[in-house]
Amino acid sequence: MDLVFNLLPEALPHWARVGLAGVVCAVILVTLMALGPIAYVYVETKIAGFMQDRIGPKRVGPHGLLQTIADAVKLMFKEAIYPAGADKKLFILAPCLVVVGAFLSFVVLPFGSRLQAADLNVGLFYVVAVSSISTVGLIMAGWASNNKYALFGAMRSAAQIVSYEIPAVMVLLTVVTLVGSLSLQDIVWAQHGGLSRWFLFRYFPLMPVAFVIFFTAGLAECNRAPFDIPEAESELVAGFHTEYSGFFFAMFFLAEYTEMFVISVVASVLFLGGWMAPHPLLQQVGPIGLGPLWLIAKAWSLVFVMMWLRWTLPRLRVDQLMYVAWKVLLPISMVLVVAVGGLALWPPTANGFPWDRWAGWILTPLLFAYLAYMIVAARRWSARRTREMAA
């Protein structure tokens, strides 16, 4: 926001400059971020298709690119049905709250060294707090629908989100102990110096476990598979948004995908170095910083992993969900908090284990090499099969 503030003419009074800068930032953020879900829905349907040996949408627009736009237009024109006996005010307010909860987190996400709407010194705390507003919206949606199935779904969903907040926040604590500050920019700056300084590879193997826990808890926060029992289509109920149609449903959808993106960005900021490039040489191209590009690349890879998991795994039942949160993730995260905190305070390991430096530079190329090898193997198998079928 300082950028925009500085760009505005000095002739304006201070309060006007601040206000205008805020509004401009908000408009930019909301516009850019609202376009995201359009792309994510398309990518999700395409990925679902490709993983299932079929092509996803292909008719609407070249390669089906306009499919989401068509879906969004359809949803906008659909009749918004209000169930009989529903509490109308709450019914309309609920999706708004859910969307607001997702979008408010964008204020503190650092897209570059100066590209941040507001560098709050309690940034991380703010993100966690604000993402809980969606929970209130969810419960409101279930209650206001006057539908016992929706209420079921809303209660399950609320229980799930609240339970998974705790391991997520515990794991955030480990990162905060390493940095000493809750501000997201400080966390990114603490990881500068290349791939090996990223928190993912600190205290190897402790921090990777922390990353996995945070990612899993984040999946549960978004109601994504394998934790999507609240919105499961083949279960008894369609969850808290059973009674919503048309534009309200689109808002829930929007909120879910935006939340996915927010969790991915927070995970990238905390563990994958935020807008830092893997090597300092790749950070700038001349005077232009590539920070935002790096952050978007990392966030989008994590979003891709979320989609990958959805189409691979079955669903967990509600009580099994709770078991995982309270009896698996929580104990491990508590142990991690104590361990990482202790290691950080002990002078010999204050800057990490001695093998951390190589962990990143060995494992990352290995991972990419393995993925590339699988691609090559798949293509070769396909070519061989096509030859066999033609024979």
Next chain:
Amino acid sequence: MSTDLQGGYGWRVDEIDTDEMILNMGPQHPSTHGVLRIELRTDGEVVRAARPHIGYLHRCFEKHAESVDYPGVIPYTDRMDYVASMGNSLGYALAVEKLMGIEVGPYVQTIRVIMAELQRIASHCIAVGTYGMDIGAFTPFLHLLRDREKILDLFEWTCGARLLYNYNWVGGVSHDVPEGFVKACRQFLREFDAITYPEMIDLLIKNKIFIKRTAGIGICSPELAVSYDLTGPNLRGSGPPRDLRRDEPYIGYENYEFEVVVGEGKFGPRGSCFDRNWVRALEMKESAKILHQAVDRLEKMERADVHEKVPKRVKPAKGEVYARSEAPRGQLGYYIVADGTGINPYRVKVKSPCFTAMSIFHVLAKGMYIADIIALIGSLDVVLGEIDR
């Protein structure tokens, strides 16, 4: 008796506790494997009683069979269990052949075995695939359906139809296998053994989440299974190794080597939903084994006329017969009464394996969560066409 249909529900109003809820999984539901209506009486999330309502797909098959001639019943039998149609027509053909005393030659028997086992793999593809989809894993369903399409292509090549074949006739089969069928079948088996089966096991059956969802629910003891007349994979999942292909061999099954797959209780008590699904998945492998042997046998035989023993007019003498076979869903039995006059059967009664499997539903459903009800129906592998006929 709580069969009073008061207010559309199956329970009398004074029977219902005040803090229990009646939940209706209506005839239109994505996971009930057909048009099945289940009424659940739940206490929060736990089911206290369940009552299935069937009959939405009743098409008067047994009555129709009285007004068409014996070969004309076969298209009707196809449509009962529409997912595994070869098994139905095979059962009927066996019954009428037993009634008339016709013995088919080894060539026709080998072809029948090949078709029956291919159909078993295809049917289990649907069973395991849709079960995975009900649990939430969408991808294995499509992979298995892709392979079912390969089998259906083989069927289409042989007899011209993909789903309802009218293939097993009284005294033979309708079409001989085309040239190159053996090669195509081997190609399919190669891909099945190398890719489909291992991937299904890795992606679905061995997945920890899948195991957790299915291994502790729907536990059916062997005594309960036998007393409710469960057959096929539902019975073998609980332990008793009863398979009609082994115990009462027909169409030459005694010549093939295969294992009878039995639920082992690997990840939980024996007889759970996981075990029934495990039996189906491993049976696909056993069917592939039988197919390898059958295709090898077919290759060595010289072609014979598949219509050789088909009678010009099927007019059995007065009598009755009951013949049973191992359909993919269990023991399928046909009871045919011929009155000696006319070319139509006097009575055809079908013992449907899914019908008896559905009868155990209300026993196993007590005490489960609502989410598990879906898992239970899927593990019983019901096809409403066969239940309702």
Next chain:
Amino acid sequence: MSWARDVWEGFSTVLVGMNITWRHLFVNKVTLHYPEEKWQLPPKSRMRLFMKYEDCIGCGQCARACPVDCIYIKTDKRAPTAPAIWAADGTPIKLDTKLFDIDMSLCCYCNLCTYPCPTNCIYMTPEYEFASTDLTNHLYHFAKPNAKFLTVNPKAPAKAAAPGAPAPAAPSPGTAPKPGEPEPSKA
């Protein structure tokens, strides 16, 4: 500890599953781009029925064999003065088939009607794209009022030519040899 084993198994089976789906992202897709690409149906495919009216002798065997009674046949005896006609395989046609309708919306595609036909005039074709918005369009009328029947027995010259026999005299049009009557060209 079974708890630790559960957690480890949970994690590892997820990774195995992800491996499989990653691989599937890059194999060739099996989608057929209908209607730009169409599946080549095998010739035996049982789709729409077709009946060649010029070969139909009006016996009604197909209607009798049909389990759903979707074939409607009405025949009349041909007038004695009408010219004799034959089917393509030499069977004489003695009946006038006034009405031959097949209701494809009733047909169950079982193929049972094709087997009893003595002249093989009814068969199933691989034609499947005959969807229509009007159900009455599925009632196919095969009896054509102006059909051109064969007025010469197509198989007769081959039948009358015995080895060593003199040059066979082709039967004059209109006088098919009746059973029992000695062949005119018998030596």
